[in-house]
Amino acid sequence: MTKLILGISAAVLVLGWMLAPPPALAGDAAAGADVFKKECSECHTTKEGRNKKGPSLFGIVGRKAASIPDFNYSDALRARTDWVWTADKLHWYLSQPVKQANPGTKMKYDGLDDPKALDDLITYLGTNH
Amino acid sequence: MLSTTIHRATRRPRPWQLWCALALLLLLASGGAQAVPAYARQTGSSCADCHAAAYGGGPGGPMLTPYGLRFKMGGYTDTDGNGTKIPVSMQLTETHSAPAKGDSTTNLSEGDLYLAGRVSDNVGGFVKVEADRTGHNTYNTVLRNVDLRFVAKELKFAGKELLLGVSVNNMPGFDDPLNALSASNTISPAGVTGTLLNFSASNAPASRVIGATVYALFDTNWYGEVGTYKSMPTSLQDNLGFNVAGDPGKLSDTGYFRFAYMKDMKSQYFSAGLVGLTTKRELPRNGGPKDDINDLGYDVSYQYLGNREHIVQLSYSNILEKRKYGSTFASPSDPTLFSRSRGNAHDQTLTATYIFKQSYGVTVSHLLSTGSPDPVRYTPNGDPDTTANLISVFWVPFGKDDSYIRWGNLKLSATWFRFTKFNGATSNIFAAPVGTPMTNPGDFNAFSVAASLAF
Numbered sequence: 314m315t316k317l318i319l320g321i322s323a324a325v326l327v328l329g330w331m332l333a334p335p336p337a338l339a340g341d342a343a344a345g346a347d348v349f350k351k352e353c354s355e356c357h358t359t360k361e362g363r364n365k366k367g368p369s370l371f372g373i374v375g376r377k378a379a380s381i382p383d384f385n386y387s388d389a390l391r392a393r394t395d396w397v398w399t400a401d402k403l404h405w406y407l408s409q410p411v412k413q414a415n416p417g418t419k420m421k422y423d424g425l426d427d428p429k430a431l432d433d434l435i436t437y438l439g440t441n442h
Numbered sequence: 443m444l445s446t447t448i449h450r451a452t453r454r455p456r457p458w459q460l461w462c463a464l465a466l467l468l469l470l471a472s473g474g475a476q477a478v479p480a481y482a483r484q485t486g487s488s489c490a491d492c493h494a495a496a497y498g499g500g501p502g503g504p505m506l507t508p509y510g511l512r513f514k515m516g517g518y519t520d521t522d523g524n525g526t527k528i529p530v531s532m533q534l535t536e537t538h539s540a541p542a543k544g545d546s547t548t549n550l551s552e553g554d555l556y557l558a559g560r561v562s563d564n565v566g567g568f569v570k571v572e573a574d575r576t577g578h579n580t581y582n583t584v585l586r587n588v589d590l591r592f593v594a595k596e597l598k599f600a601g602k603e604l605l606l607g608v609s610v611n612n613m614p615g616f617d618d619p620l621n622a623l624s625a626s627n628t629i630s631p632a633g634v635t636g637t638l639l640n641f642s643a644s645n646a647p648a649s650r651v652i653g654a655t656v657y658a659l660f661d662t663n664w665y666g667e668v669g670t671y672k673s674m675p676t677s678l679q680d681n682l683g684f685n686v687a688g689d690p691g692k693l694s695d696t697g698y699f700r701f702a703y704m705k706d707m708k709s710q711y712f713s714a715g716l717v718g719l720t721t722k723r724e725l726p727r728n729g730g731p732k733d734d735i736n737d738l739g740y741d742v743s744y745q746y747l748g749n750r751e752h753i754v755q756l757s758y759s760n761i762l763e764k765r766k767y768g769s770t771f772a773s774p775s776d777p778t779l780f781s782r783s784r785g786n787a788h789d790q791t792l793t794a795t796y797i798f799k800q801s802y803g804v805t806v807s808h809l810l811s812t813g814s815p816d817p818v819r820y821t822p823n824g825d826p827d828t829t830a831n832l833i834s835v836f837w838v839p840f841g842k843d844d845s846y847i848r849w850g851n852l853k854l855s856a857t858w859f860r861f862t863k864f865n866g867a868t869s870n871i872f873a874a875p876v877g878t879p880m881t882n883p884g885d886f887n888a889f890s891v892a893a894s895l896a897f
Binding site: 346347350352354355356360363364365383384385 | 485486487491507509520521522523524708709747748749750843
């Protein structure tokens with residue numbers, strides 16, 4: 314019986330780990346939604362399948378870079394075949410001018426130098442999946 | 443659009459002309475939009491990304507956001523990269539107009555066709571063909587706006603970003619990157635005089651010239667532009683739908699400049715600019731002496747955007763025009779009295795707009811048109827000063843990211859246009875003799891309700 318309980322517990326933990334959203338930073342998602350509107354919404358949406366000048370950010374956290382089939386990415390981003398937009402990667406990428414992070418990208422963004430706002434933003438993005 | 447100035451100073455204003463011009467003003471007060479869903483289709487953006495009120499026009503003007511201003515400076519070429527879109531849009535405006543004096547009317551006041559979009563990464567444009575109601579089921583079609591651009595983007599100068607562009611356009615100030623000039627924001631003072639940069643002044647260059655400007659945006663903040671214009675022959679103006687009575691005259695030695703600083707702080711935006719226009723004008727075109735006209739102005743604007751829940755836009759422009767007339771003329775009523783050889787006109791516009799959820803808003807404008815006294819040019823009072831206000835409330839149900847309809851749009855607005863001074867007087871503006879009917883500035887007031895549909 315003990316083994317069964319331990320087995321079920323382990324299975325639940327594994328399943329929970331698999332189904333859990335990608336790890337995000339400890340930000341405030343509601344505040345992040347406001348940051349998104351200020352910083353990102355002119356070029357991106359969080360709606361699935363809807364691209365603007367930039368690609369949809371639905372499910373961005375944990376997504377492979379340049380992976381939306383119907384978006385015309387820059388060659389510079391397509392070349393980053395090893396990039397996955399983890400929370401940490403997004404934090405690194407968005408905390409500096411993106412043309413510095415990825416020379417040749419079409420994206421224009423000078424970076425967000427407020428760590429709290431950046432954490433909130435990435436936490437918010439992590440809720441969109 | 444606020445089609446305004448009632449008569450230019452070189453001739454004597456007559457009451458019937460004023461009434462006709464004001465009728466036109468009221469007719470157009472709800473239209474003149476630059477709502478272009480074709481741009482939304484091209485970019486994948488919502489109307490609300492470029493327009494603070496999610497709609498491109500109406501009494502409050504385009505209300506461009508900093509993103510919209512950049513789209514304009516970038517030559518209308520941004521795209522979602524997802525194929526070629528048809529660069530065509532239309533707008534229909536139904537208006538109920540209730541003037542203080544005269545009959546109320548309800549009709550389809552304006553229909554517009556836009557050719558607007560990109561040709562390539564470096565070439566784009568905006569062309570508006572406007573059909574204005576002129577009578578019972580009759581419309582006059584004009585080529586209102588042309589702005590064709592070539593841009594070279596992502597250049598570097600001294601290690602900073604540089605954008606270079608050329609605009610071929612038919613209206614000085616229409617291509618304004620700050621949206622602070624009347625030609626671009628469609629809010630202009632009304633009166634019996636007006637500067638050449640007041641797009642709705644009678645005999646103004648607007649829509650009746652063709653010119654080219656070269657501009658540069660350095661380090662995303664500093665803007666400079668120089669250019670020149672040439673007036674169209676009257677035959678061409680006629681072919682394009684314009685009454686030749688509004689001919690700006692034969693313009694020569696015309697120069698235009700615009701310098702500005704703008705700062706986009708994402709949740710706030712600020713700009714300050716200088717503008718100038720100089721020309722020699724032969725009006726009428728009879729080979730006679732030319733007027734020497736010089737406009738110089740400044741403007742400031744501020745936007746609070748926040749998270750787009752509450753948006754406030756403020757702008758102020760101040761343009762002074764100095765005129766050296768090529769000729770003077772005698773007063774018809776007193777041949778010993780001659781018009782002055784020099785004068786000036788002065789346009790000032792202060793506008794404040796509040797928008798809630800990019801859907802509900804109110805715009806208030808204070809419009810001042812003043813000028814130097816001249817008892818012969820500005821009969822009967824010798825004073826052209828006019829003060830007016832525009833108050834408009836509006837609702838835009840669509841055009842946001844979460845709207846069911848994003849690439850078509852609707853704007854419902856109610857607008858009150860009021861005059862408190864006209865011909866330099868606050869009452870009896872035509873100096874009617876005692877015992878005869880008087881006209882007061884308030885007699886020109888008008889209330890209108892309009893519905894504009896763009897698709």
